[in-house]
Every structure is written in structure tokens, then in C-alpha cells.
Amino acid sequence: MWTQLPFGEGLRAALGPPRGPRRLESSPRSRVWRVELAGTPAVVKQLVAGPGAEERYAREVAALRIASRAEPAVVPALLGTDPGERVLVLAHVDHRPPPREWIVGYAKALARLHATGVPADAGLLPAWSGPTQGDADSFLHLAETLGVTVAPGVPAELTALVGRLDRAGGHALLHGDPCPGNDLHTRGGVTFIDFEQASLGNGLTELAYVRIGFPTCWCVTKAAPALLDRAETAYRTTWKALTGTDPEADLTDACAGWLLRGDALVERARRGTVDHLARIPDHDWTWGTVSARQRLAHRLGVVAGMTADRPGLRGLHTVSTDLRRAMAARWPSLGPVPADRP
Structure with missing residues (x-):
């Protein structure tokens, strides 16, 4: 189902069971949910199957790992991956309206x-x-x-x-x-x-x-x-x-x-x-x-x-x-x- 959270046994073993999944707005190329992991908000992103999906997934994972070198962080922490389902689990980032400048x-x-x-x-x-x-x-x-x-x-x-x-x-x-x-x-x-x-x-x-x-x-x-x-x-x-x-x-x-x-x-x-x-x-x-x-x-x-x-x-x-x-x-x-x- 399009609304089913793609959180397999490997992710559950590593991160625990997700609670309270809620769909978030995303592009047609992906499906995104907000969940709770051990009481902490996180984001689950799955790239939709189709031409180029595997490459886009690989790019995103590689880029997040490279970018994680920055301190303070400039990307959400990558908590887990499921390459077979093209799923990433990311730390949730609280954001607010940007300033005028x-x-x-x-x-x-x-x-x-x-x-x-x-x-x-x-x-x-x-x-x-x-x-x-x-x-x-x-x-x-x-x-x-x-x-x-x-x-x-x-x-x-x-x-x-x-x-x-x-x-x-x-x-x-x-x-x-x-x-x-x-x-x-x-x-x-x-x-x-x-x-x-x-x-x-x-x-x-x-x-x-x-x-x-x-x-x-x-x-x-x-x-x-x-x-x-x-x-x-x-x-x-x-x-x-x-x-x-x-x-x-x-x-x-x-x-x-x-x-x-x-x-x-x-x-x-x-x-x-x-x-x-x-x-x-x-x-x-x-x-x-x-x-x-x-x-x-x-x-x-x-x-x-x-x-x-x-x-x-x-x-x-x-x-x-x-x-x-x-x-x-x-x-x-x-x-x-x-x-x-x-």
C-alpha cells in the first residue's frame, strides 16, 4: 500500500519499532513519514521505484555520509538505511521560517x-x-x-x-x-x-x-x-x-x-x-x-x-x-x- 510505512526487520532491530507514523508532503519521487523512535522524532524517506531511483538513492546516502563530517551539522543525522527498499531514516530537524536576509x-x-x-x-x-x-x-x-x-x-x-x-x-x-x-x-x-x-x-x-x-x-x-x-x-x-x-x-x-x-x-x-x-x-x-x-x-x-x-x-x-x-x-x-x- 502507498500508505504503508516501509520499516523492515533490519531497521526495527537497529532502531526499535516506529510509533505514530504520519505522512509528510514530498515530491512525487519519494514518500516521507514522521515517526517516533524511542520517543524521539525521526523521518523515514523512501524513494519511489522508477527510472533512476537506485542511483538517486545511492547519491543521497553517499552525500549524507560525506556531509556528516561538518560540525556543527549541515544535514540531518543518517540513522539507518534499507537499500533494498530505498529507505533512509533521518533525525528530525525542527525548523522555522527563514529570516528576511x-x-x-x-x-x-x-x-x-x-x-x-x-x-x-x-x-x-x-x-x-x-x-x-x-x-x-x-x-x-x-x-x-x-x-x-x-x-x-x-x-x-x-x-x-x-x-x-x-x-x-x-x-x-x-x-x-x-x-x-x-x-x-x-x-x-x-x-x-x-x-x-x-x-x-x-x-x-x-x-x-x-x-x-x-x-x-x-x-x-x-x-x-x-x-x-x-x-x-x-x-x-x-x-x-x-x-x-x-x-x-x-x-x-x-x-x-x-x-x-x-x-x-x-x-x-x-x-x-x-x-x-x-x-x-x-x-x-x-x-x-x-x-x-x-x-x-x-x-x-x-x-x-x-x-x-x-x-x-x-x-x-x-x-x-x-x-x-x-x-x-x-x-x-x-x-x-x-x-x-x-
């Missing part, structure tokens, strides 16, 4: 999460994969479709950008989907949950979320520039304090990479199905708090601002500026993304 604490916790990864973790999780040449080509095709002139040197700029992102490497533990809602705000800081897309790579690909507008997430926000600066400074300072090094790679490249990815305009179940950038001229659709065209216009504005004086990306600056202007002229009712999370 939540992205500062979020960025600090994100750095602490990322810093738990070490070179010896290679192979425990897949390496992060960035935008492809196909993504770059789709982006330029969209620009031309909307009447934007693409200078001869721009395709080579984007090819070089894709190459830099592919070579960025890194061993940071990346959450994979560090969205509002996957961050639990507690008295002690931020705790992250739902690591089904975790990978190893360069942390700036996820620090970019706060500036580019949470590209893989249902909710998009645009923070004030001063708040963004505080969040990014908190990340860099925390990372250096923990690792002794400055973050490698380039935040501008990371944000530009998210701009190219049409799959970052739709929810996970629809990714990898069609060229979503090619749909923009004739279709708009809502996912979460904004429409696809709003998401794209916001990213164009961010990248245009970041690349204005950036050698090697000045052509992208011009295309981003002109494409955003073309979208505003074509769809004058296109509004800005929200300043605050729901």
Missing part, C-alpha cells in the same frame, strides 16, 4: 556543506556536469530567432565558456538542488535535505544560485545587490576558513553557464526531453512562482551585468543585453521576479 546564512551553510568534500571522495558520487555545446547553440539560435544579431566571435566565446566549466573540476560536495525548501532554518543555522542529485565539483556552480535566481528551483528570487554581496562574501570567507584556500573557478562563468541551460527552465521531470529554449518564442509556461520567460529575462540581466567588463565574454554581454531588450519589447507585460521567497 536568509541568503547570508544560507550561503555560509552552503560553503560548509561544500567543504566537507575531499579529493579522496572521488568515485563516491558522479562528477558535476555543466552545459554542453548543444546548450550554447540553442541559446544563440534563440537570440537569432528573436532578431538579435550574433557577432562572429560569440560562438567561440561560448565554446570556450563550456570548456572552462567542464574543466573546472573540484571536489566540493554539491547538493544538486539547493533550493528554498531544501534548506531548513533552525536556531543553530541552516540544514540541507534531499540530496538525490548530489555530485562532486566546484562550489561556485551552486553559490551562483543566489545571484542567478535558483535555476533548478520552483521559486526564483532577486535579492538586493548589497545583500548578494554579503552572501557571497560569507560563502568565500567560510570556505577559506575551512579549507585554507580561496574558491577556485569563476562566479561569472558559473552564472553564464546557468543562462545557457534550457533545462533550467522546467521542473526535473521535464528535463532532457526537448529544447526548452526553442519553445520560448511561441510558448510561455509557469513553474512555481514565475514563468519561463521571466526566469530567462532575469538571468539575461544578471549575466549582462556581470560580463560588461569581462574579457572573453564581451560578446555574450552584448547578446544578453540585446536579447533581454528584445524580450521586453516583444512581451511588454513581462514582470520582474520576486524579491522574497514565498
